[in-house]
Amino acid sequence: MDDAVLVRATAAAAAMVRSTLAERAAWLRAVADALDARTADLVAVADRETHLGEGRLTGEVARTTGQLRLFADVVLEGSYLEATIDQAAPTAAPPRPDLRRMLRPIGPVAVFSASNFPFAFSVAGGDTASALAVGCPVVVKAHPGHPELSRLTAEIVTGALATAGAPTGAFALVEGYEDGIALVGHPAVMAVAFTGSVAGGRALHDLAAARPAPIPFYGELGSVNPVVVTGGADAARGASLAAGLAASFTLGTGQFCTKPGVVFVPEGSAFERALAAVDLPAAGAMLTDSIARGFASGVDRLLAVPGVELVSGSADGPLVVAAPLDALEAHAEELLAEVFGPVTVLVRYGSDERLLASLDKLEGSLTATLHAEESDATAELVERLETVAGRLLFAGWPTGVAVTWSQHHGGPWPSTTSQFTSVGATAVRRFLRPIAYQDAPDAALPPALRDGNPLGIPRRVDGVLGQV
Amino acid sequence: MDDAVLVRATAAAAAMVRSTLAERAAWLRAVADALDARTADLVAVADRETHLGEGRLTGEVARTTGQLRLFADVVLEGSYLEATIDQAAPTAAPPRPDLRRMLRPIGPVAVFSASNFPFAFSVAGGDTASALAVGCPVVVKAHPGHPELSRLTAEIVTGALATAGAPTGAFALVEGYEDGIALVGHPAVMAVAFTGSVAGGRALHDLAAARPAPIPFYGELGSVNPVVVTGGADAARGASLAAGLAASFTLGTGQFCTKPGVVFVPEGSAFERALAAVDLPAAGAMLTDSIARGFASGVDRLLAVPGVELVSGSADGPLVVAAPLDALEAHAEELLAEVFGPVTVLVRYGSDERLLASLDKLEGSLTATLHAEESDATAELVERLETVAGRLLFAGWPTGVAVTWSQHHGGPWPSTTSQFTSVGATAVRRFLRPIAYQDAPDAALPPALRDGNPLGIPRRVDGVLGQV
Known part of the structure; x- marks a missing residue:
């Protein structure tokens, strides 16, 4: 220099x-x-x-x-x-x-x-x-x-x-x-x-x-930006939430640091059924060749995890995959790692207790999103998510980052x-x-x-x- | 643990x-x-x-x-x-x-x-x-x-x-x-x-x-807490400033992170003459044996620098030593290093230009002190000292650290x-x-x-x- x-x-x-x-x-x-x-x-x-x-x-x-x-x-x-x-x-x-x-x-x-x-x-x-x-x-x-x-x-x-x-x-x-x-x-x-x-x-x-x-x-x-959908929210508006996720994780060909990368959803959710039927946009050109290569190898690693299924799209992206909560026990590192590009991972949970415990496996993120109904008991969920992320959303999706006095774009390591x-x-x-x-x-x-x-x-x- | x-x-x-x-x-x-x-x-x-x-x-x-x-x-x-x-x-x-x-x-x-x-x-x-x-x-x-x-x-x-x-x-x-x-x-x-x-x-x-x-x-x-005495301040109140320095650098047997460790004074100052005549307190017991050993070896290193003279006290402490600005050219590291304990180094300057240039040799400190008269032109001095320290004093001595809303006890590395x-x-x-x-x-x-x-x-x- x-x-x-x-x-x-x-x-x-x-x-x-x-x-x-x-x-x-x-x-x-x-x-x-x-x-x-x-x-x-x-x-x-x-x-x-x-x-x-x-x-x-x-x-x-x-x-x-x-x-x-x-x-x-x-x-x-x-x-x-x-x-x-x-x-x-x-x-x-x-x-x-x-x-x-x-x-x-x-x-x-x-x-x-x-x-x-x-x-x-x-x-x-x-x-x-x-x-x-x-x-x-x-x-x-x-x-x-x-x-x-x-x-x-x-x-x-x-x-x-x-x-x-x-x-x-x-x-x-x-x-x-x-x-x-x-x-x-x-x-x-x-x-x-x-x-x-x-x-x-x-x-x-x-x-x-x-x-x-x-x-x-x-x-x-890096940030995986976890999302939690409660049973109440799924029952009330699973399909519209699915449409919101599909739009968010494909925005800019998924190349956002705030892309929702992992979504905790109830087993047998309307949310997942709607995603299986959603029309994902065509794959866009990625920013650089090295980002495209990183995306391809990240998707390969995800699809190789036992229990992971393709919900929608294709390996070229965009795609939605899903895995049972059990898969997190042995493969948290692969399932919860950021893959930069248009892919998101649904993690299906059976009980709120197991959901709460699984959140401890998350590394720090810029954002965490909770889709719940006002009638849901969410205090414990909010407390866990506060330890994980710097911005907590209770509506919408994390890809939008308003530039205002109160914005916080930061979170625990490695975000x-x-x-x-x-x-x-x-x-x-x-x-x-x-x-x-x-x-x-x-x-x-x-x-x-x-x-x-x-x-x-x-x-x-x-x-x-x-x-x- | x-x-x-x-x-x-x-x-x-x-x-x-x-x-x-x-x-x-x-x-x-x-x-x-x-x-x-x-x-x-x-x-x-x-x-x-x-x-x-x-x-x-x-x-x-x-x-x-x-x-x-x-x-x-x-x-x-x-x-x-x-x-x-x-x-x-x-x-x-x-x-x-x-x-x-x-x-x-x-x-x-x-x-x-x-x-x-x-x-x-x-x-x-x-x-x-x-x-x-x-x-x-x-x-x-x-x-x-x-x-x-x-x-x-x-x-x-x-x-x-x-x-x-x-x-x-x-x-x-x-x-x-x-x-x-x-x-x-x-x-x-x-x-x-x-x-x-x-x-x-x-x-x-x-x-x-x-x-x-x-x-x-x-x-x-670590912090050496530089002090600058202008010609104007020396002429107006050199002797009382010397008494203030003597009290400050010996406080707590010199074991303060804010102890004034180096003082830039005009050549032939009333300040230095007063220090030569000052009654320093008797040496106090130091906090630990290792601090006492560190003090002894630090004083030895100072006294070995060519041009350094003993102004007051003895090698066992407390002591004041002095050196011409020229000595800083070859021996800044020894003269400007923190010696934890009751010692302070006077650096005699001939011109304001050389004083300003020599301040660039200082590492970061918690404090810097400027004793000047209101009629002195001090803008450049203040600008230099702002880059060196986190607290600037225009009266008194740095050893007192008020616990208030506005206090700042910090400064550039390594302070x-x-x-x-x-x-x-x-x-x-x-x-x-x-x-x-x-x-x-x-x-x-x-x-x-x-x-x-x-x-x-x-x-x-x-x-x-x-x-x-």
Whole structure:
């Protein structure tokens, strides 16, 4: 990697620490406007490289620019700074100094973009937006699945940032395996954000942890996104739930980190009968050859498990398979592993007790979905699912991930490596570190902490949260 | 290690998730009251094992129980939950579900206690208090420097928690090197908090990162706590600053992680002249033999650096040494390394430009202190020090660490491993993970997220922070 990239990022970091909330919000909005204006060009290149289709890709550009604008709002609102002031208490025992704390940018961030969301989790995606939002320079490692799109997006981002007055070095793109490794090891890089496979993420996590000065690695890796359908829900609406699942697990040719990969259904369910009769969409082209190969071998492994039956579709995908709960005893690893692509596994349970026990075999997931009737006793099920996932759904399907203040896109290992999200307002917390100022003259303080609250942001003063 | 410890902790975790804010606040206050009631016994045992003296130890018990009570207040106030609600927007494009996010306990926490604060950073210290506060069971690894005190404290904590109605397994104590290693590797342990040496912390950090399912390791390791005295400050009050430094670096026989270890002073300073004439206190007994040996060899290494002179005291400590800025060029590693114990290094600078450049040689610290006059131009100095430390002082000395809402006790590696603090209200964030609930029936939600805000806590609704 050209070391100049990180020399420029380091210089930009020093300038960005001093940037105002309004300046950074304007940078993000300028990037969003520039991407919106080039939607047609971007979608054409993306469709050629990813085969995801114009409709989906056009929607994803809008989602991506909406995300940039949400982070602009988050920055302007200002409570992400966690500004906290404890005034001096000279007569307390022991006497307390004036102490003021806020969050500040951590420094240059390396972003590894994903293959399956060439806009929303790629060059100008959520990791980039949330890092820039709080004043961290970003160096993106392009995904090799869409190199041309990565370059075009980077060109638009770079141009928009320059026009909006962001420092040179606030954003850069690198390509290739070696440059990715070099980024994670570079002493100027202060955090890594990654969306991708468990194997790739684990390797980079281990590199980040092994540095002479370790840095945080925020990975979004693998997830099976379990679904539980109760007997009550099956009786009330098994067929419509089946239609919902069929639409969800085939979306984007099943290439979503939130694809429902395993569904616990009662034995002899209307849900399964409806799935056996459902019309699945034709197999779409997958993102890359290696993803297609991974899907084929994953399906082979599933079909080789004793007791697994094909419910619908074919081995080329999309397909639904089913297995009795007994099969989980000996083959949990195969049945509960993520297979990236359009396949989902029904696990048929006989009793609620055995269902509950089997949930302990699940690894961490981004999401868990519970389809139940209000009359069902679900407290224990909810408690189990809370230990497994970061987002619990009680209606609908997990493939939609709203970009909002309250979103959480994270969960226990291996779905993510951290207690943070890569989607939604709080994604910015990954790229911040606290600083406390003790007995500082007002002029030496950042504006967020000065007397009189010149930024008008929410602050906590002497323990009380307010706008003072 | 007896596996039953973590079986009980795991069972307790499930119960503690459902505990109320008021219940947990009552547990913490019960522990504080029980420790206060036994202060005399605790101090007697502590003094025998640590030699820190009755006065200091009595104050530390009060600090520790005050800390428990602060976390009770933090829990009752409730904004630590980050409760966030986005109401459904069915007509938005794309339609948005009802989504509600909050922070939940991460699960059992392993706490490695420190030698130098046998109360405040030990069995019932800040790590234990902040984990219990948010509903995480705690297993403390006792420090071998004060085993009897650890057992007595654990007995008091266990009794108080039981009387207050906390679940069995909410707290346990283990001892010995092997049990410590076993804790970090145990699949039931969800986070590790550690205060101690860089070498020990690094080893445990690496273990936590290498687990099949990695967990967060929150380490507070080594810190030199640089101080800068400007020419202006030296001229105005060099002698009184020197007296302040002498008191600070000898406090607790220099065995503070916030001890000022290196002081940049102008050449020919009144500050250094005053230190040469100062009466340093007599050498106190150190905490353990191994700390005493580490101090002796650290002092030997310092005195062997070409250009280093003894300013005051003797090699047995306390002592002040000095070196010209030139010595930093060849010997930064020796001059800027933490030596745990009563020694501080003056580095004499000739020009502000060379001072600024030399600050780049500093590793991360918990604190940095700037003694300047209001008329001094300090903007660049402040910017450099912000990149080095987590707390910046503009008056006083870093050895005092107020336990408040705004405290930050953390900094770049190797002072800590994380973007979190181990002192102050926000220490609780280390032991929390977010969960988002999508389209949940009100009864399935935790009380913090239910309609009508039954807990009366600060929440963000549709992006607006308030009490609704």
